[in-house]
Amino acid sequence: MATAFQLDSVSVVRPGKRLLDDVSWTVHDDERWVVLGPNGAGKSTLLQVVGAHLHPTTGSAQILGERLGATDVFDLRTRIGHSATVVADRIPPAERVEDVVLSAAHAVTGRWRETYDEDDVQRARQIMGELGITGLADRTFGTLSEGERKRSLIARALMTDPELLLLDEPGAGLDLGAREDLLASLDVLSSTPGAPVLVMVSHHVEEIPPGFTHVLLLRDGGVVARGPIAEVLTAENLGTTFGMRLELDHVDGRYAARRAQYGRRALR
Numbered sequence: 585m586a587t588a589f590q591l592d593s594v595s596v597v598r599p600g601k602r603l604l605d606d607v608s609w610t611v612h613d614d615e616r617w618v619v620l621g622p623n624g625a626g627k628s629t630l631l632q633v634v635g636a637h638l639h640p641t642t643g644s645a646q647i648l649g650e651r652l653g654a655t656d657v658f659d660l661r662t663r664i665g666h667s668a669t670v671v672a673d674r675i676p677p678a679e680r681v682e683d684v685v686l687s688a689a690h691a692v693t694g695r696w697r698e699t700y701d702e703d704d705v706q707r708a709r710q711i712m713g714e715l716g717i718t719g720l721a722d723r724t725f726g727t728l729s730e731g732e733r734k735r736s737l738i739a740r741a742l743m744t745d746p747e748l749l750l751l752d753e754p755g756a757g758l759d760l761g762a763r764e765d766l767l768a769s770l771d772v773l774s775s776t777p778g779a780p781v782l783v784m785v786s787h788h789v790e791e792i793p794p795g796f797t798h799v800l801l802l803r804d805g806g807v808v809a810r811g812p813i814a815e816v817l818t819a820e821n822l823g824t825t826f827g828m829r830l831e832l833d834h835v836d837g838r839y840a841a842r843r844a845q846y847g848r849r850a851l852r
């Protein structure tokens with residue numbers, strides 16, 4: 585199988601802080617990854633490197649066959665769908681939701697011309713239908729609920745028919761029903777032939793869609809473990825990642841984690 589991206593000893597350093605520390609990570613075309621780690625672990629930073637929005641301070645990144653630092657990142661970004669708060673923050677609150685999705689076709693935020701190709705409009709409407717947000721087309725982005733906003737951002741990320749889809753905390757802020765609907769959409773997407781390589785960042789094992797195959801555990805900018813979910817997502821590895829003893833359940837392809845029993849007694 586082909587390599588979608590490969591990071592070799594990537595570090596991202598800012599004054600007084602190593603955001604990523606010597607991260608090596610290879611993702612192949614037929615894999616769907618979840619990146620798990622506590623607040624501040626470096627997950628969003630990692631996704632920004634993979635999304636060609638951030639250059640490593642040291643190390644190398646090969647994304648979709650292009651080497652960061654030796655390629656036009658604007659071209660590369662059109663091949664990558666990236667749904668994240670940093671993207672949402674750039675969208676004008678008064679933008680129509682359909683235009684939020686459509687404008688991705690030109691890798692911009694904010695409607696920048698009066699007309700779009702009919703093919704683009706049809707594609708935007710089809711994706712919005714698949715994500716159940718057709719009824720929001722004429723609403724403004726700033727009036728959406730968190731769940732509606734997440735779905736709109738995923739629709740926008742899918743608009744360019746990307747080879748790689750990066751979802752940064754797609755389940756954050758969603759109620760139980762909205763989260764389950766989102767997971768069902770991601771499960772369908774991940775099993776659709778020709779689907780993009782999917783990488784999702786999360787804090788919670790409960791948000792891992794059943795069809796995901798691999799996990800990368802991140803703590804303090806460094807990799808705790810990575811590889812096939814069945815091997816790597818253990819209570820021990822998860823506990824090391826989050827800094828506490830955990831119990832982990834795996835039922836019907838879904839995971840659930842909680843603090844180990846002795847911890848509860850210790851709190852009394």
Ligand SMILES: Nc1ncnc2c1ncn2[C@@H]1O[C@H](COP(=O)(O)OP(=O)(O)OP(=O)(O)O)[C@@H](O)[C@H]1O
Pocket residue numbers: 598599601603621622623624625626627628629630787
């Ligand atoms: N420009 C910067 N200068 C210094 N520190 C930074 C800078 N940008 C991010 N950080 C810090 O780097 C760490 C990693 O940030 P990042 O957003 O990648 O973590 P995260 O795992 O996505 O966190 P969260 O789960 O809370 O969203 C955080 O401690 C953050 O405060």
